[in-house]
Amino acid sequence: MNTILITIVSLCAIGIVSAVILYIVAQKFNVEEDPRIDTVEGLLPGANCGGCGYPGCRGLAEAIVKANDMEGLLCPVGGTAGMQKIAAALGREVSEAAPKIAVVRCNGSCDNRPRINRYDGAPSCAVEHALYAGETACIYGCLGCGDCVEACVFDAIHMDETTGLPVVNDKCVACGACVKACPRSIIELRNRGPKERRIFVACVNKEKGGTARKACSVACIGCSKCAKACTFEAISIENNLAYIDFTKCRLCRKCVGVCPTGAIQEINFPARKITPEIQETENTPAVAAEAKETVKPAALTAETAVTGTLVPTAVTVVKEVVVTEEVVTVEEEIVTVEEEIVTVEDVSAGEKAEEPEMTEEREVVEETIPEEEKKEVPRKVDLATDEEIDFKI
């Protein structure tokens, strides 16, 4: 009995003494803080992503409370809705900001942009960018080491294995971490657009048309056809590069049709009307189907990488190779050129030989397209002769 009593009393005594000490310390070292900071922090998502430019959510909360209005303060994760809640709590007004998403402005997949080197250093775009132009001849395009993927805390950006380019998914909250991580400033935050529809120039190459086109088949060559086609003055050309101002763009898609290289991408638009010819093609025997396959990388990927829809120009291309005879010549040519590679380069390892074949096939296919048809197809540019073509129009 006595033991129990002593235990209880001593425990109570320790408790009381601790409480008194805690109280005194709390009083003595109390830090006066605006209680509104806690309120605002509670309304923020708490992801501490740093997308707002402040160190974590508390940092933004402090900045919001300190500021007199909501100008320039935006939590990209909570978006406008979240900011409105905060503004209401603080009795302020907030201006409407359209929801945004990260957009990768490069379409230099392995097919579009031939690899001329193998990078074997640390898997970091920043490291590669500091020393080299990259694996391709394009000194502006995506390096494909995935610094943006590493920077994303929302699991919203991933590398596509086949194209070697990053792809943004719906989880993106436009925090801007990938924009900062990209050493080549390829990623941009753009309006999500109505029904997630967006049009943008998927290229940041500032080289002159010829050089850019040599490095990448879907490069913007700065021909300014899109700018002329645009009725809303949304497209500007600077340093041989077109840029679509998303605040002015009305998503009319005129620019997409006139782009000779297919550098302008449209996303989430419904498929355009498919002409009867294309259905015929699909019904023709295996040879034609194969021909279509070989043409695809050159003409199709550019416009339809994301949506998979067919655009008019692609249809014309398919039309061109429907003729079975032509297809055969195409294949023959491929074979001969392959042999050439082997003799010229003296490629020893089998796996090494594979890569050049790919690009070679594509180039040959383009070469075999008849001259007169080329005039009809504005988008078709012959790779083999492009050294002579002057792109200044």
Next chain:
Amino acid sequence: MLKMRAMKNRVISPSPHVHSGDSIEKNMYGVLIALIPAFICSVLFFGLGAVLVTLTSVVACLVFEYAIQQFLLRKRPTIFDGSALITGVLLAFNLPSNIPLWIVVIGALVAIGIGKMSFGGLGFNIFNPALVGRVYLLISFPVQMTTWPVPAGVTTPLTDAATGATPLALMKAAVNTGKPVSELISSGVVSGYRDLFLGNLGGSLGEVAAFALLIGFVYLLFRKIITWHIPVMIFVTVFVFAGILHLANPDLFINPVFHLLTGGMMLGAIFMATDYVTSPMSVKGMTVYGIGIGILTVLIRQFGAYPEGMSFAILIMNALTPLLNRYFKPARFA
């Protein structure tokens, strides 16, 4: 176009473009080679039991490492880098040769699963995995872990072998009963220094042969796998600290040479404390780490509840390693 194609396969990378050819495997297998003399000695002293325990421990460690990497972490298993092999051998070397084999398997699971993989695998563990396994077993199975067979040569029977206490346990018992420790050796209760050096005494299967472990130490230094700092600092500290105590009261504290030659001192200092992952990076850090282990070992041996203190000392200093790395920077050029 031709030029472009000729350039196709060129490799580009930042400098340097050459490598010394050193690899994790070379270092790990180097340590294993250094452990061979001690293993031969243990077989000579404890017979088949030593082989069985070592084999069980190694196989169990490899299996657990593979299973955890393959099925839990879903990473490419790296069981051939030699690190699990070393953990297996070192764990076995820290066990008595007559221990039931199922206990060895539990020890291996704790060593690999908790000691290594729960931290993220090789390179991320805070504590030496083999020691984590050993200490876990020591606390969970105190009887089996402290029943030491008396070395009886290669033909030592697997079961029912004569058992005896380690010299350190005898010392502890002497201290606890108030007998002067100086009488231990002179009275013949503990074998003489020659036997201690050769390893003809009771103890864990790999820790007894001091000279075999020293051969391994020379090999490690020769191959430049470890530097001399940690082991030598431990030896010096133990010698000096135990020496001071011995001079102060020879009846209560045994002479320092006894400390150096008994228990896990050699095995711990040469092979366990120098574990890459859990030891400090700079020479200054290594020195402090060695001194710390030395002092703690002698303190635990002389004043603690356990007769042996090497494992605990190393584990405690392992925990301090990140701190040592932070405060003891290498000698800068300027």
Next chain:
Amino acid sequence: MLKTFKIGGVHPPENKWTADGKIEVLPVPEEVVIPLGQHIGAPATPVVQKGDHVKAGQLIGEAAGFVSAAVHSSVSGTVTAVEERPDAGGIPRPVVVIKVEGDEWMEGINRSERAEHNITASKEEILKAIGAAGIVGMGGAAFPTRVKLSPPPGNTAELLIINGVECEPYLTADHRIMLERAEDIVVGTMILMKALGVKKAVIGIENNKPDAIGKLQGIATKVLGVEICPLKVKYPQGGEKQLIKAVTGKTVPSCGLPIAVGAVVQNVGTALAVYEAVMKRKPLVERIVTVTGTSVKKPGNFLCRIGTPISRLIEAAGGLPADSAKVICGGPMMGRAMANLDAPVTKGTSGILILSEKEALRKPESNCIRCSKCVSVCPMGLEPYLLMDLSRFQLPERLETEKVMDCIECGSCSFTCPSHRPLLDYIRLGKGRTGVMIRNRKK
């Protein structure tokens, strides 16, 4: 006991196969591409236009600012373009392209073989001649020599160290000039001594070049104040701070210049260029380049004009071997892998190394096992494993306190790492970012 620096260092296999190969003169190519920025600092301002006729040795680019160097035409011919062309890394840089017509040299340039040993020029004249000749450090860093010879106020040079270490494996260009142009190098050293106003000069040579040590020793004994200092073979002894430590035992302070301990270091190649500039009025338009590699047919040392395409050099050495996978401009430890073989030889190109597929590819990286080998080999006493992580996590403030700016980028850490981690790749990146942070703070 031979002298060497104290902490860190590695011993990569030397592979100096071309050490016995006499310097061959490479024929003048049909076209040269002369970059305007071959040095550290602002690129030179072009003073020629498309269509201009130039002679060999004629100024084509003026130094743009204090830290910059003049650029001269290495051939005679017509300027066909002043434009941007990809450098070895594939990044476009301003160049002057000259189509070669004959081999006509500027008047006043003494191209005779006859040695000129009588230094008549005054200190000011020497400095002016060095600046006008566009001489930069020939060891690889290509820092303008004129700037190095002008100590900042408050500092005085006491000792000139000539760097004949050539610690990079494979390279033998410096070794060959020490053998074939020993006298000129000593005269160049004396000119540099006069320019600096110092009484003493030490030529540091690693002990793996006993013939060069012997030859220079023989000449130096006749000259007052010039000494030869044989050094123990250890990489990176050619690093400025390491060489000063090895020769004098003095330590250059963190982020400090060698002049802080009264030393100025110049490469042997620079000494030779200084000799030619001052005694023969010849600007820096040629240099010796080692072309080597395991499967190179005719490895050798070539005297070639600045601006010669590197592909021409490789052809001279027997062409690009079939198994070549990596072509390095410079040595294997600090050189740069080339993305573009049409890039020209510049003032800083000391060698071309061709590695096969097997030698070239890095092994896959694995976890850091914290073996501390990178710490023990770092010649600056840094902690590469830590710097790499800090750089990855983008913590420039921590990097600064861990002295990342002291890193000399020698590559010893990556060379030695048993886990094959790209330590230097990330440290270099972190060093760059920290440098930007420090510069922004100063503003």
